[in-house]
Amino acid sequence: MRRHFHQAAARRGFAVAPAQEAAVERLARLAAELARPAWTFPKPPRDLYVWGPVGRGKSWLVDTFYEGLPTERKRRLHFHDFFRRLHDGVTAPGARRDGQSAVDSALDELIGDSKVLVFDEFHAHDAGDAMLIARLFRTLLDRRITLVTTSNYPPAGLMPDPLYHHLFEPTIQLIEQRMDVLDVSGPVDFRRLAAPRSRDGGRRFATGLCLPPGGTAPADAGLALPSPAEATTVPAHLRELPARAVRGELVWLGFDALCETATAVSDYLALAERFCTLVLDGVPPLAEASADGRQRFANLVDVACDRDVRLVLIGADPLTALPDGPVLTRDLDRTASRLAMLGRPA
Template identity: 50%
Template sequence: MREFERAAQQAGFVLDDAQRQAALRLAELGAGMTRRRGLFSRPAAPPRGVYLWGSVGRGKSWLTTTFYEAVPLRNKRRLHFHDFFREFHAAYHRNRGDSRVTDRAVTELLGDCRFLVFDEFHVHDAGDAMLIGRVLRSILDQKITLLTTSNYPPAGLLPNPVFHEMFEPTIKMLEETMDVVELGGGRDYRAEYGSGAARSEFERGAYLWPGTGEQLAEQGLTPPEAAERRPVEVGGGRTVPALAVRGDLVWFDFHDLCDRPYSTGDYLAAVDRFPVWVLSGLPRLAGENRDAAQRFANLIDVLCDRDVRLVLVGEAPLDDVLRGENLPLDVNRTASRLSLLSATADSDAH
C-alpha cells in the first residue's frame, strides 16, 4: 500500500477513497502471488485475479502500472488486449491443425507467464466474442493469475442486445473466477492533469480546426500533394491508401482509414512502421455510419496506447465532432484521450 501512496505523492495527488480501496485489493493480490511457502509444501493455487473497471480518467492504468512495476515477479506480462488478440489470431492460425489449438496458441504466446495484465479489455465484436471466451478459459486453466482493466463491468461487455446473450457464459466465468472491483467516483484525473507540459509523444500532438495552411505550418507540416499518395502495407496482402509518407510520418484521410473495413490489427501494423501520424478530414461523427465512428475510436486507442504523436485535423471543434447520436460505444474514453492533444482553432472559422 505504501508504494501506491508514495507514487501518488510523487505524481502530485492523494488517493481518493475508491482508489484506496482498489489499491488495497491489488496489494492483497501482490501478497498472494509473492507469498513464500515451505520447501515441501504443496504448490499453492494461484490467487484470484482482479477485474478492475471504472469510467475514463479514474486512474485504472496508473494503479495498474504502479502495481505491476512493484510486484517482484519474473514471469509476468502486461499487454494491451488489442495487441494480444492480434498476436493470438496469428498463433491460432499456426496451430489450427491441433485439437487443442486455443491452448497451444495461448502457451506459445505466454510461455511460463504466471501473472498477466490485460489493459483496456472490452468486447464489441460479436465475431470475436466466442473466441475471447475460449482464450480466457485457457488462461485460467493454465493457472495464470489475471488482472484486467476495463471501462465496463463484466455484465456490460458485448453490450449489443442482439449478441449479448451469447457472451453471458463468459461473463459468468469472469465473475466467478475474478474479484470485480469498481473504481467509482466522478473525478476525471486525465482531464485534470492533462494540461501543462506533455508527458508523452501522444500528448505532444495537436487537434487542428479547420486545418489551415498556417495551422499546419505551426506543426511543421505542408498539405500533401497528389503525387505523394501511396499505399501502405498492413500485412496479409492488404494496403491502406495514405495521402503522404514522409520518413517516419504517415498522413491519412479519415474516410480512407475509417470508412473502409480495416481492423484494429491493420492499424497496429501501420503504427509499427510510423511513429508520427496525421489524420485529416475528420467529420462530425454523428453524421457518419457507426462502423466508421467505431473504427475511429479503435484507432485513437491504438495511437494513444502505442504513444504515437498525432496531429488530428477536424472539420469542426472537437466537442462538436464527438457530439450527437450514432457515436462509438467508447466515445467517453475517446474524448478523454483526445483532450490530451493541444487544440488550435482558426479564429476566422468561428
C-alpha cells in the first residue's frame, strides 16, 4: 500500500509531502490489517479520523487508500451525500421495519454488506441534525465496519457554535475513544499551487472559470449569454428550479435562484448527477449575501468539487471584503481553497 500511495502521487505529477507521511504509514497499516483473515483479529481494526486545514490532501489520501483496497466490500461517499441519503431513508414512509430503528434500516440500505466505509469532509454545524449524526456515529462504530473519515476540524472543534457544542460532546468523546485521530496540518495548501501535469488526466472542476460581470469566456467554452427563449426549469431533489438555459450537459442558473432560495444539498447533488457543467451567474461578494446564501454557496462548491462538476462563476469575486468572524466565514476557508483551483481569465 505504501508503494501504491507513492505511485499514485507520481502519476499525478507530485510526491507525497512530509506532512502526509504519517498518514500514509497509518493507512498502509490499516490496509494490511484489513487484508488479514477476520479470525486472526480478536477486535476489529481501529477506525481513523483524518483531519487538517483545507487543501492538505486529506481527500486524496483516503481516496487513494480506498482505491488500493482489494476488497469489493467497501463504500466511499462524500458526507453531504451520505447524510442526504441517510436522512431520506430515515424519513421515508415505512422506514421502521422488522424491529429495526429507522437509522439501522437506512444504514442497511446505504452500506449493504460493506466492511469498509470511507466518507469525506465530516462536519457538524446544524443543531437540528446533531442527534441524527450522533446516532449515526454510534451505530457505525458499534458495527464491525471499518470507518475512515476526513474533516477540516479536530474532533473537539466539531459543532463549533457555543450554543450547541454541548449537545455534540458525547459524540466527540466517542470519536476520541474509538478512532485514531491523524493530523495532517502541513504548511502548504496544495490547491493554491500551480497544478502539476498529470499522467492520468485532469478534473473538470479544476477547469472551471471565474468571470467578472459581462466577462467573456474562451470561444470554445460554449458560454454564450442565454436568450430569454432558453429559460426553463430543471428538476432537483424535490422541487423544480428556474434555469436560464439547459444545453445538453450544461445548466445555467442564477445565484439568487440557487443560493438565496430554500434549496438544499440534496438539490445540488441532483444537479450534479445530471449535468457536467454548472454556470452560476449574478454571484455577489458573499459579504452582501445572506448567511443562508453564503452557506448554500459553500455547499454548492463542495458538491461540485466532490462530484467533479465543472463550475463557472460569473459576477463579483465572492470572497472579497469578507470581514473576520467565525460565524460569517465558517467553512469559507475550504471554499476559498477550492475556488483557487478555478481559472480566472485576464
